[in-house]
Amino acid sequence: MGALDFAFLNWSVISSFVAKGFIFSVQLTIIAMLGGIAWGTALALMRLSGKPWLVQPAAAYVNLMRSVPLVMVILWFFLLIPLLIGRSIGAELSAIITFTLFEAAYYSEIMRAGIQSVSRGQVYAGYAVGMTYAQCMKLVVLPQAFRNMLPVLLTQTIILFQDTSLVYAIGAYDLLKGFEVAGKNFNRPVETYLVAAVLYFVICFSLSMLVRKLQKKIAIIR
DSSP states (O other): OOSOOSTTSOHHHHHHHHHHHHHHHHHHHHHHHHHHHHHHHHHHHHHHSOOHHHHHHHHHHHHHHHHSOHHHHHHHHHHHHHHHHSSOOOHHHHHHHHHHHHHHHHHHHHHHHHHHHSOHHHHHHHHHTTOOHHHHIIIIIHHHHHHHHHHHHHHHHHHHHHHGGGGGGGTOOOHHHHHHHHHHHHTOHHHHHHHHHHHHHHHHHHHHHHHHHHHHHHHHHO
């Protein structure tokens, strides 16, 4: 292969390949973030409940997910679930479910730290005015925990966006796949992969700067 030649690439054609993959990557990130935070919060509450029948399954789930590479979980789910249910669920749906379940383990630890950062005095005050455990968590603890952990939650979401490139392992059409297809069509894989790297960097770095500004603003509010 000769020297790099970016001028050879037709950017309007490349954008047509990339746009579809970019949309799916964003959709996957948003759905997995919302689902992961919801399930992760439930796991965090289970681990903090003090009841062994809730603590142990939640701890086992979190530790298992955090100990296995994401790409292996993606492959296991994509290959094994069809064998169990007797039909394929498709690469895109498989990726959405896998990412949601996997990221929940990481969001769970973030939420658990956020919940523990709230003063116990506020919890006792909630109990003193007649609140139940659920009411205290919903009305007093969780709103503060979300605010305290918002920058960390968003940082984990940026990592989640980067990890969406792993869906190539099951053939899902994400942002990186779009660049791969474009590179094959132009017979310029090196150039398109370099452009993909630059785009990932610009997106993630820009989002990181926004998270940093948000973190400073939250610190001022405190």
